[in-house]
Amino acid sequence: MSIPEAIILGIIQGITEWLPVSSSGHLALASYLFGIEPVGISLMLHLSSLFAVIIVLRKDILGIAKAGIKSIGEPNPESKLLFYIITATIPIAIIGLLFKDNIEAAFNSIRLVGIFLIITAIILWLTKYSKPNRDISLAGSIIIGLSQALAILPGISRSGATISAALCMGIDREKAARFSFLLFIPAIAGATILEYRTFAEVDLIPGIVAASVSFTLSLFVIRWLIGLVKKSRLHWFAPYCLVLGITAVLI
Template structure:
């Protein structure tokens, strides 16, 4: 890829990683519209590094408190809100690790198509609209219990299907369980940390096995622009979501799904 392509795709990846609009569907568009080649392993590693740094730095206080309390109280009877939250992140991550390990190759070969992405972008967008429209919005993240963490974690499995949106489906599940929008978003972002880390490690292992030379310039630009766009995205989303709700993202998903369907049937 050219440096221009790397920068544009890194910005797209950084933004869509955390918004409930599907990063995989967006990364398909440049290839369909402009004939760009799909990103390689080096790019995957770079953007995962950038996105991971962005969420870790933005949520550094929560992550630090959760980590400290987890090792101090997580294995005792004197649990704190932070140690429990750390456990809920672990519990919510286990399902996608187990299922993803078993189905990753099959999904890559059979589900990464424009038609699948169009269907999931539209259908899970409508589900997000329903969840937001009927949500009670009464629970805070500190009120989460293990059963709710399990449900959100099971919902996250659906994100293995391209076009679903990992952040979108976890926020949908949280809203259906009665959590307010900011709590749903924050827990989704916390869940993204092990998810992005795992995806990045898998890409790194594949990169190490590849015979191609590593383009370190591509890595730098990919990581840098992914970091900046992801950080701004998280900041703006958490600042606005309580006021604007999920409807703008639902409408956007419907438009995006319609565009993908046009590519399929045109």
């Protein structure tokens, strides 16, 4: 992988990981065009995104951690949120372990990526009709967790699936976005532990360049998307996913 290719992949990850357009789908398409094995570099890029979201949501994370300790003797709203995050993470952990090889194989099928992008477009368009005003519940966290598990497939947007599921259940827009990003942390941390061997497949210097670009862009895009969700504009990305999906199917 060359440095220019690394920069392009970093830009793709830094923007598309957070926007509801499927970073895995974009990385699979770019890797196909560049002739690069996507699994190793994809994990390194996702790790850079993990560091970025921890920085952006550091106050939320510290609040949840403190609440978790205090809740040992006295339950509180933040500790309940921690419980919901754990609950929502279970589906992706189970599916990731059971279907790891099948998921990796899906990255090599551009037409399959295209089909999943079209599904993402439909999911995003449905948010146009949502009227969110509720808090996250146990049932809601389970459904959001199942949506995140579905987004393991390349072409299904993780943020798009989780935020859309939350909005369609009537969950407050900002809470939906923040919960989605908080879910990203245990999901990627777990994937990193499972796939750490793939780091050996990545060229060190281009990998660091790609991760650095992704990390820097992520710091800005996360904040921007939270504001966009609050303004009820998630469905704006549906036409883009639809066009890209159709293009991928026809390649």
